[in-house]
Amino acid sequence: MTREANTGLRQPEVGVAILGMGTVGTEVVRLLNENADSFTHRVGAPIVIRGIAVRDLDKDRNVDPELLTDDPQSLVDREDVDVVVEVIGGIDGPRELILSALQQGKSVVTANKALVAAHAAELSQAADDSRVDLYFEAAVAGAIPIIGPLKRSMAGDELQKVMGIVNGTTNFILSAMDETGADYEETLAEAGRLGYAEADPTADVEGYDAASKAAILSTLAFHTRVTSSDVYREGITKITQQDIQFAHKLNCTIKLLAVCERVQNPDGGEAVSARVYPALIPKSHQLATVNGAFNAVFLEASSAGQIMFYGPGAGGAPTASAVLGDLVAASRNVVHGGRAPGDNPYANLPIANFGDVETRYLVSMLVRDEKGTLSQIAKVFSEHGVSISTVQQDDYRVIGDDAEGKDFARLMVVTHRAKESDLAATVEALETSHIVASVASVLRMEGLEGI
Amino acid sequence: MTREANTGLRQPEVGVAILGMGTVGTEVVRLLNENADSFTHRVGAPIVIRGIAVRDLDKDRNVDPELLTDDPQSLVDREDVDVVVEVIGGIDGPRELILSALQQGKSVVTANKALVAAHAAELSQAADDSRVDLYFEAAVAGAIPIIGPLKRSMAGDELQKVMGIVNGTTNFILSAMDETGADYEETLAEAGRLGYAEADPTADVEGYDAASKAAILSTLAFHTRVTSSDVYREGITKITQQDIQFAHKLNCTIKLLAVCERVQNPDGGEAVSARVYPALIPKSHQLATVNGAFNAVFLEASSAGQIMFYGPGAGGAPTASAVLGDLVAASRNVVHGGRAPGDNPYANLPIANFGDVETRYLVSMLVRDEKGTLSQIAKVFSEHGVSISTVQQDDYRVIGDDAEGKDFARLMVVTHRAKESDLAATVEALETSHIVASVASVLRMEGLEGI
Numbered sequence: 001m002t003r004e005a006n007t008g009l010r011q012p013e014v015g016v017a018i019l020g021m022g023t024v025g026t027e028v029v030r031l032l033n034e035n036a037d038s039f040t041h042r043v044g045a046p047i048v049i050r051g052i053a054v055r056d057l058d059k060d061r062n063v064d065p066e067l068l069t070d071d072p073q074s075l076v077d078r079e080d081v082d083v084v085v086e087v088i089g090g091i092d093g094p095r096e097l098i099l100s101a102l103q104q105g106k107s108v109v110t111a112n113k114a115l116v117a118a119h120a121a122e123l124s125q126a127a128d129d130s131r132v133d134l135y136f137e138a139a140v141a142g143a144i145p146i147i148g149p150l151k152r153s154m155a156g157d158e159l160q161k162v163m164g165i166v167n168g169t170t171n172f173i174l175s176a177m178d179e180t181g182a183d184y185e186e187t188l189a190e191a192g193r194l195g196y197a198e199a200d201p202t203a204d205v206e207g208y209d210a211a212s213k214a215a216i217l218s219t220l221a222f223h224t225r226v227t228s229s230d231v232y233r234e235g236i237t238k239i240t241q242q243d244i245q246f247a248h249k250l251n252c253t254i255k256l257l258a259v260c261e262r263v264q265n266p267d268g269g270e271a272v273s274a275r276v277y278p279a280l281i282p283k284s285h286q287l288a289t290v291n292g293a294f295n296a297v298f299l300e301a302s303s304a305g306q307i308m309f310y311g312p313g314a315g316g317a318p319t320a321s322a323v324l325g326d327l328v329a330a331s332r333n334v335v336h337g338g339r340a341p342g343d344n345p346y347a348n349l350p351i352a353n354f355g356d357v358e359t360r361y362l363v364s365m366l367v368r369d370e371k372g373t374l375s376q377i378a379k380v381f382s383e384h385g386v387s388i389s390t391v392q393q394d395d396y397r398v399i400g401d402d403a404e405g406k407d408f409a410r411l412m413v414v415t416h417r418a419k420e421s422d423l424a425a426t427v428e429a430l431e432t433s434h435i436v437a438s439v440a441s442v443l444r445m446e447g448l449e450g451i
Numbered sequence: 452m453t454r455e456a457n458t459g460l461r462q463p464e465v466g467v468a469i470l471g472m473g474t475v476g477t478e479v480v481r482l483l484n485e486n487a488d489s490f491t492h493r494v495g496a497p498i499v500i501r502g503i504a505v506r507d508l509d510k511d512r513n514v515d516p517e518l519l520t521d522d523p524q525s526l527v528d529r530e531d532v533d534v535v536v537e538v539i540g541g542i543d544g545p546r547e548l549i550l551s552a553l554q555q556g557k558s559v560v561t562a563n564k565a566l567v568a569a570h571a572a573e574l575s576q577a578a579d580d581s582r583v584d585l586y587f588e589a590a591v592a593g594a595i596p597i598i599g600p601l602k603r604s605m606a607g608d609e610l611q612k613v614m615g616i617v618n619g620t621t622n623f624i625l626s627a628m629d630e631t632g633a634d635y636e637e638t639l640a641e642a643g644r645l646g647y648a649e650a651d652p653t654a655d656v657e658g659y660d661a662a663s664k665a666a667i668l669s670t671l672a673f674h675t676r677v678t679s680s681d682v683y684r685e686g687i688t689k690i691t692q693q694d695i696q697f698a699h700k701l702n703c704t705i706k707l708l709a710v711c712e713r714v715q716n717p718d719g720g721e722a723v724s725a726r727v728y729p730a731l732i733p734k735s736h737q738l739a740t741v742n743g744a745f746n747a748v749f750l751e752a753s754s755a756g757q758i759m760f761y762g763p764g765a766g767g768a769p770t771a772s773a774v775l776g777d778l779v780a781a782s783r784n785v786v787h788g789g790r791a792p793g794d795n796p797y798a799n800l801p802i803a804n805f806g807d808v809e810t811r812y813l814v815s816m817l818v819r820d821e822k823g824t825l826s827q828i829a830k831v832f833s834e835h836g837v838s839i840s841t842v843q844q845d846d847y848r849v850i851g852d853d854a855e856g857k858d859f860a861r862l863m864v865v866t867h868r869a870k871e872s873d874l875a876a877t878v879e880a881l882e883t884s885h886i887v888a889s890v891a892s893v894l895r896m897e898g899l900e901g902i
Contacts, residue, residue, distance in 0.1 A: 031754065035609065041674070041797040042606050137604060143755035145596070145604030152603070153588060153596030155493050156775020158486065223492070286761060289740060303482065303772035304594035307762035310737060311755065321754035324607020338789010346492040 013045050014331040015080040018052040019072050019097060020088035021061060024111060024138070025052070027320035028085065028327075029063055039324075043331040051075040053088075076101045082334045085327060086110040087319075095119055102126035102134065107330040111138035111323055117212035117228040120219060124342050133333055133340045135326035140213045141166050141295040143318030144311040145325070150220040150299075151341045157301040159221040162260040163446060166213040168293035168313040169204035170236050170256040172196040174244075174278070175291040178253055183241050196293055206235035207256065207276040214258035217297070218274040221260055223347035232275040232354045239278050243441055246364055246412055249392065252280035253288045257446055263352050271352035280362055281447040288447075298447075355421030360389070360445040362414055363423075365430060366437035369409035373435050377411065380433060384426040387416040408437050414445070464496050465782040466531040469503040470523050470548060471539035472512060474767035475562060475589070476503070479536065479774050480514055490775075494782040502526040504539075527552045533785045536778060537561040546570055553577035553585065558781040562589035562774055568663035568679040571670060575793050584784055584791045586777035591664045592617050592746040594769030595762040596776070601671040601750075602792045608752040610672040613711040614897060617664040619744035619764040620655035621687050621707040623647040625695075625729070626742040629704055634692050647744055657686035658707065658727040665709035668748070669725040672711055674798035683726040683805045690729050694892055697815055697863055700843065703731035704739045708897055714803050722803035731813055732898040739898075749898075806872030811840070811896040813865050814874075816881060817888035820860035824886050828862065831884060835877040838867040859888050865896070 016032075018025055032039060032047060040046045052063065053072035061068070069075050076084055076097055084101040086094050086108060094115055098108050103126055110116065116123070116136045127134040137147045141164065150159075165171050169191060176187045188205065191197035203209045211231040218226035236256050247254050257279045265271040281288050286308045290296040295313025300306050312318040333339060367373050374391065381388050394410035415423070423442070430436045467483075469476055483490065483498060491497045503514065504523035512519070520526050527535055527548055535552040537545050537559060545566055549559050554577055561567065567574070567587045578585040588598040592615065601610075616622050620642060627638045639656065642648035654660045662682040669677035687707050698705050708730045716722040732739050737759045741747040746764025751757050763769040784790060818824050825842065832839050845861035866874070874893070881887045 027754070031607070038609070038798075039607075042792070042795065143608075143752075144758055145600040148604045149596040149600060152780055153599045153773070153776045155779035156482070156490075156777070157594075157772040158489070286740070289737070301594075301772060303478070303768040303775075305763045305766075305769055307595055307760070309758070309760055311758035315756075317754040318756055321608040321752060322604070324754075325604045326607070328606040329603055332792060333789060336790055338784060339787055341493070341783060344493065347489075 013048045014043060014334050015048055015050045015078070015082045016327065016331075017050055017075045017078065017081045017084045019075070019084065019086045019094070021052050021054045022087065022089070023316035024319045024323065025087040026061070027316045028087065028323050031320060031324060039328065042328050044335045045331070047327065047331055050078055050081050072097055073100065076106070077104070081106060083107045083109065083327060083330045085323060086112060087323065091115050091118065098123060099126050102130055102132060105130045105132055107133040107135070107334065109135045109323055109326040109330055111136070111319055113139035113209070113212040113216065117215040120216070120227070120343060121225055128342060131339060133330045134342065135330055135340065136216070137326050138319045138322035140216050141297055141309070142311070142313040142315065143321045144295055144297065144309045144313065146217070146297045146309055147220065148325075149309070150217070154299070154301060154304070155341065157303045159299060159301050160262050161300040162217045162221045162297060163287065164213065164217065164258045164295070164297040165255050165287055165290050166258050166295055166297065166313065167204055167210045167256060168295060169197050169201060170207075170210070171290065171295070172293045173205070174236060174239065174254055174256065177239070177241060178244055181241060184237065184239055205237050207233045210256060210258045210276040214260055214274045214276050217258065218260040218272055219343050219345060222262055222272045222349055223345050224272050224349040225345045226272060226274050226351065230274055230351045232277070234277040236278045238441070240441070243443060246362065247280045249412070250280065250362065250414065251283050252445070253283055254278050254443070255281055255287060255290070257281070257287075259446060263357060265350065265352060266356055269350070271350045273352040273354070273357045275354065275357065277444055279444040279446045281445070285447040355419060355424070357420050358417045359420075360415055360417055360448055361423050362412060362443045362445055363427065363430070363439060364410060364412045364441050365439045366408045367411045368435045368437070369407055376433070376435050377413070377430070380429050381413065381415070381426055384429060385422045386418040386426050388413055389416050390414045410440070464499045465494060465785050466499055466501045466529070466533045467778065467782075468501055468526045468529065468532045468535045470526070470535065470537045470545070472503050472505045473538065473540070475770045475774060476538040477512070478767045478771035479538065482771060482775060490779065493779050495786045496782070498778065498782055501529055501532050523548055524551065527557070528555070532557060534558045534560065534778060534781045536774060537563060538774065542566050542569065549574060550577050553581055553583060556581045556583055558584040558586070558785065560586045560774055560777040560781055562587070562770055564590035564660070564663040564667065568666040571667070571678070571794060572676055579793060582790060584781045585793065586781055586791065587667070588777050589770045589773035591667050592748055592760070593762070593764040593766065594772045595746055595748065595760045595764065597668070597748045597760055598671065599776075600760070601668070605750070605752060605755070606792065608754045610750060610752050611713050612751040613668045613672045613748060614738065615664065615668065615709045615746070615748040616706050616738060616741050617709050617746055617748065617764065618655055618661045618707060619746060620648050620652060621658075621661070622741065622746070623744045624656070625687060625690065625705055625707060628690070628692060629695055632692060635688065635690055656688055658684045661707060661709045661727040665711055665725045665727050668709065669711040669723055670794050670796060673713055673723045673800055674796050675723050675800040676796040677723060677725050677802065681725060681802045683728070685728040687729045689892070691892070694894060697813060698731045700863070701731065701813065701865065702734050703896070704734055705729050705894070706732055706738060706741070708732070708738075710897060714808060716801065716803060717807055720801070722801045724803040724805070724808045726805065726808065728895055730895040730897045732896070736898040806870060806875070808871050809868045811866055811868055811899055812874050813863060813894045813896055814878065814881070814890060815861065815863045815892050816890045817859045818862045819886045819888070820858055827884070827886050828864070828881070831880050832864065832866070832877055835880060836873045837869040837877050840865045840867050861891070
């Protein structure tokens with residue numbers, strides 16, 4: 001029975017198709033079976049699994065074999081399926097299945113961040129056209145409710161900034177580097193052994209996963225279509241133990257942040273900046289206490305002020321919790337009528353040019369340890385419109401032979417807020433200056449407002 | 452136009468009655484006017500204020516005087532009012548107005564925790580009978596989304612525990628006592644001067660406000676009707692600087708907690724325990740970092756694990772943010788049809804007998820400083836079924852003449868988990884024992900699982 005036929009009418013049960021039975025799908029099926037009575041009470045009618053699409057029918061699974069199929073499209077097409085739960089992963093296959101479900105008037109629940117970040121416009125349009133729901137709470141920060149709160153709870157407010165630790169792998173690695181003093185490669189290997197990093201960790205450590213989440217969060221926060229390709233992205237592979245020690249000297253810690261911000265465009269209008277990079281944040285900031293594989297999302301809104309959501313960012317059970325929360329909501333709407341708010345990108349703000357984005361920076365470099373160096377360095381910053389907040393010389397320790405000779409010292413410059421383009425020009429000028437041997441690293445600093 | 456007449460139909464605008472124009476009401480009206488376009492986009496139709504009920508018509512206000520009325524009932528009764536926003540406060544007047552609105556098929560948004568905690572059953576029934584919405588996000592923890600996430604995001608999970616710092620006044624006082632070393636009376640006076648405590652602070656410092664919130668949170672978390680009178684309650688008025696110093700010695704801090712827990716009844720079934728008291732929590736716990744007037748709510752769910760929500764717990768703008776989020780949701784349902792989930796108390800669990808509730812305790816007492824004291828004390832605990840975890844004597848410092856004479860020392864006993872009734876019997880026995888001069892304080896300890 002399609003949605004159009006039953007809006008507002010009570011129906012005896014809600015038919016669900018589960019696409020995929022990996023870690024999350026298995027947990028979703030188990031919980032639907034074990035807590036069937038609770039779900040019936042919460043929805044107003046029983047949720048009935050019509051079928052489960054799997055790749056390998058022969059694999060031993062703890063479910064009624066009659067439910068299994070290796071033909072997901074036919075399952076989606078069944079007349080008695082009202083809601084489709086997609087937990088397969090990947091882009092192309094799920095995209096077609098989800099579009100087909102939406103076009104048939106069936107609501108969809110997905111945990112697929114890469115798909116939503118890349119194709120939200122197309123999927124949302126299909127949901128709007130059929131007046132059904134598209135839910136994806138599990139796509140960002142696992143079990144932490146953030147999609148729902150952004151769509152609903154914050155709907156009476158104006159978001160200014162969303163800052164998240166939204167990738168467990170990189171947060172595990174950075175936390176471990178911070179605690180153990182080990183270097184990046186060693187810590188990545190350890191994360192792999194412990195199951196916190198995949199065999200190919202590129203999507204995590206290069207920030208692609210976080211960028212997908214930044215796109216989704218920005219879209220909802222600023223009512224503006226933002227896709228993964230709009231997100232400026234740097235990973236954590238170049239973070240050294242020395243960077244972490246520098247951060248400590250400044251009472252900071254380093255986190256891979258997804259920063260989504262309402263900014264002022266040079267033309268005076270508003271724009272959206274979405275960026276992912278490792279950044280220093282003060283140890284006193286709420287996000288600094290988020291360690292290991294945990295996730296957190298920090299919101300700044302005009303009326304609400306600063307709000308933070310914290311919890312487990314991944315794992316079968318937490319992700320299943322988010323998927324099932326969405327499934328209950330979608331099923332309630334099947335039974336009682338109504339639709340959840342969509343991503344509603346009415347504001348349609350431009351995406352900010354990354355060069356126009358402002359933040360603060362820590363620039364560390366090897367410089368000639370001689371008179372007048374500091375004033376020359378300061379001049380380079382000033383000439384490019386970057387104002388210096390503090391300069392720290394690394395205990396005036398002369399770097400040994402293994403570096404660039406004995407006449408060099410390490411300098412850490414903390415800037416005031418400056419444009420990315422001005423900072424980039426400053427770094428270029430520093431690198432060609434005869435007094436600077438090398439710019440060792442440039443790290444952004446976030447969460448310093450009022451400090 | 453009443454809801455029944457327009458379910459599922461688009462209508463050109465949503466008419467709103469605002470009851471009350473104090474700090475929150477003023478902010479709600481201002482934001483509705485200033486951000487009218489955003490609200491129209493988010494709702495799908497303009498939100499139009501039909502009128503604002505105030506007590507004093509002569510007071511100068513920054514709104515069209517035509518909108519003002521001192522007859523809230525007539526405003527509620529207007530044909531063109533679809534949603535009623537109640538931000539008056541108090542119980543009896545608002546209760547009648549809200550019931551009347553719901554009975555007329557109008558959705559209601561309220562920030563009134565005392566009313567919801569006392570009369571949720573009656574109000575929910577009225578909303579159900581008319582198939583309209585009753586929203587109260589602002590009733591707990593100000594702008595922090597917690598009611599919505601409990602109703603929706605966690606709807607696929609089983610809550611085990613909700614632990615909240617939900618009263619800003621008491622958290623401000625306890626944080627200040629912790630930081631400054633000042634005593635309770637002095638800190639309360641300072642909180643009053645700074646506007647963090649009311650002239651009559653009873654509702655806050657005696658835990659009545661937190662108990663209302665515990666009732667609301669328990670009802671939603673456990674799908675069981677819990678009212679303020681079901682909540683065990685102790686305030687913070689007896690907390691001394693010495694208690695805080697004891698807490699520090701145990702690497703803990705003291706917070707007024709609302710603890711809502713799914714517990715095992717002696718008969719083997721499940722029950723709900725809701726309680727408010729000052730408790731020690733480890734400094735390493737996420738809730739320990741919540742200082743000043745901030746609020747936080749910590750959830751433990753079977754699948755999701757541990758999730759925390761943090762933010763400003765009070766104030767005109769944050770509360771208005773929560774009210775307006777609810778107003779957008781209620782208005783969307785007027786335009787698009789559908790209903791938000793209610794409190795749905797289908798589980799109908801019994802309220803646990805407080806004596807059966809288990810937690811850990813810090814018992815501090817003055818004892819005779821002589822041989823064999825410790826074993827006698829241990830025997831008293833053991834005879835009442837309370838197992839001791841650690842005992843600490845206060846640096847073996849003999850208490851001076853100003854206390855109970857020179858032969859006494861201070862003893863801090865930390866217990867394992869024990870029943871409230873067993874602990875109460877232990878304390879009674881200690882107080883009548885000749886080796887104990889006095890039991891100085893008994894404090895619960897929370898958040899110690901796994902420590």
